[in-house]
Amino acid sequence: MERQNDPTERQGQIRELTFKIARERIALHAAECDRSGNFPREAIRCLGEAGLPGLIISEAEGGAGEGRACFASVVQEIARACASTALIYTSHVVAAKAIEVGGSGLLKKKWLTAMMGCQSLGAFAVHEPDSGSNAGAITTRAIRDGDFYVVNGSKFFITSGGEADVYLVLVRTDPEKGPQGMSTLLIEKDTPGLSFGKPEDKMGLRSTSSREMFFSDCRVPVENLIGNEGEGLQIIGKSLVGWGFYGAAAISVGIAQAAVEASIRHAKERTIAGQPIGVHQAVQFMVSDMILGSESAEAYLHSSAAKADASPAAAALNGFKAKLFASEMAVEVTNKAIQVLGGHGYSREYRVERLFRDARGLTLHFKTSEWLRQDVAKAALGI
Numbered sequence: 001m002e003r004q005n006d007p008t009e010r011q012g013q014i015r016e017l018t019f020k021i022a023r024e025r026i027a028l029h030a031a032e033c034d035r036s037g038n039f040p041r042e043a044i045r046c047l048g049e050a051g052l053p054g055l056i057i058s059e060a061e062g063g064a065g066e067g068r069a070c071f072a073s074v075v076q077e078i079a080r081a082c083a084s085t086a087l088i089y090t091s092h093v094v095a096a097k098a099i100e101v102g103g104s105g106l107l108k109k110k111w112l113t114a115m116m117g118c119q120s121l122g123a124f125a126v127h128e129p130d131s132g133s134n135a136g137a138i139t140t141r142a143i144r145d146g147d148f149y150v151v152n153g154s155k156f157f158i159t160s161g162g163e164a165d166v167y168l169v170l171v172r173t174d175p176e177k178g179p180q181g182m183s184t185l186l187i188e189k190d191t192p193g194l195s196f197g198k199p200e201d202k203m204g205l206r207s208t209s210s211r212e213m214f215f216s217d218c219r220v221p222v223e224n225l226i227g228n229e230g231e232g233l234q235i236i237g238k239s240l241v242g243w244g245f246y247g248a249a250a251i252s253v254g255i256a257q258a259a260v261e262a263s264i265r266h267a268k269e270r271t272i273a274g275q276p277i278g279v280h281q282a283v284q285f286m287v288s289d290m291i292l293g294s295e296s297a298e299a300y301l302h303s304s305a306a307k308a309d310a311s312p313a314a315a316a317l318n319g320f321k322a323k324l325f326a327s328e329m330a331v332e333v334t335n336k337a338i339q340v341l342g343g344h345g346y347s348r349e350y351r352v353e354r355l356f357r358d359a360r361g362l363t364l365h366f367k368t369s370e371w372l373r374q375d376v377a378k379a380a381l382g383i
């Protein structure tokens with residue numbers, strides 16, 4: 001497939017490196033991790049060895065200082081091999097970004113280098129059983145008690161839950177202040193009072209270890225506050241929203257590319273009555289629709305990322321649009337891939353049914369398509 005989105009030589013090299021790691025070290029285990037639900041530790045270790053988690057961390061903090069366009073290319077290549085690994089990587093990188101933008105010198109020293117090498121894994125915990133995609137509806141409470149916050153509440157469906165070493169957790173520090181009463185705390189996995197539910201038995205993205213988190217009088221040192229008290233949503237805005245949505249969109253693009261590749265291969269190799277099925281116009285139409293869907297989402301993602309890199313104030317809205325378009329396109333493309341493969345596409349022996357199941361989850365996580373449609377329309381209407 002053409003490489004059309006690498007504006008600089010260095011970005012091209014980073015993409016090539018990721019492609020090689022994804023093909024040689026990650027793809028091999030993707031089907032097994034999907035079947036077993038096992039967390040892809042080895043894949044994460046390979047990404048860490050290559051320094052890829054430091055991609056979007058500034059050079060001043062020891063990272064590569066790349067922008068969203070390069071980040072999207074890397075996530076895309078990982079997702080072409082294994083979407084679960086790409087989602088774990090995205091959550092991890094976004095957690096590291098939050099520490100970079102709002103963490104104290106001490107927190108950065110303690111976590112950033114280890115996270116850039118994946119010796120420590122990070123995750124994001126915003127969603128709660130009764131909040132849906134609405135971060136403003138969270139109720140997990142953190143009350144200041146001397147040099148600690150005492151945290152009570154729960155989080156739901158957290159990627160890398162129980163596997164990550166460190167969690168960026170959105171909490172309510174002042175219930176009277178609405179959006180200004182929320183803060184982000186860094187909470188270590190072994191903190192007394194923090195426990196995890198069992199992994200969700202999900203349809204797709206099966207090895208991402210989505211778990212519930214429970215906080216019961218969980219005492220978190222005050223120095224683990226990211227940014228200032230009341231700046232929780234700003235921290236989320238500068239990390240999860242400002243960067244994570246580009247990662248999410250890129251996962252969908254990577255899945256769609258893998259589905260296109262598998263379908264083209266199958267249409268050439270599968271013969272019926274001595275002819276490859278690709279000679280039939282009906283199959284050609286499906287393949288061409290898939291190519292157009294995948295390539296237009298890729299182009300839209302990269303132009304959105306470039307716009308956001310040039311003007312970070314526009315990052316949220318462009319990221320919402322890119323994620324909405326790419327995630328819905330990937331569902332359509334993977335659905336068609338099953339059709340191109342016929343009964344084989346419905347079998348676990350072939351890859352495309354996994355791609356479809358993985359693609360489906362991307363329309364739900366971070367923010368559902370319905371929320372994104374509303375956000376895009378409200379921005380256009382000025383309401």
Ligand SMILES: Cc1cc2nc3c(=O)[nH]c(=O)nc-3n(C[C@H](O)[C@H](O)[C@H](O)COP(=O)(O)OP(=O)(O)OC[C@H]3O[C@@H](n4cnc5c(N)ncnc54)[C@H](O)[C@@H]3O)c2cc1C
Pocket residue numbers: 091123124125126127128129131132133134156157158159160205210361362364365366367368369370371374
């Ligand atoms: C694979 C995966 C990974 C995830 N990883 C993480 C993670 O790492 N960290 C984290 O914090 N969360 C994570 N989540 C949780 C995710 O953010 C939520 O699932 C998502 O926000 C939707 O919330 P919900 O599941 O409660 O759906 P609900 O909010 O119950 O929504 C159900 C339906 O109602 C619609 N709906 C609800 N409210 C409105 C409204 N106001 N207007 C219009 N439609 C509405 C929704 O669009 C949806 O169609 C993950 C989810 C998935 C699927």
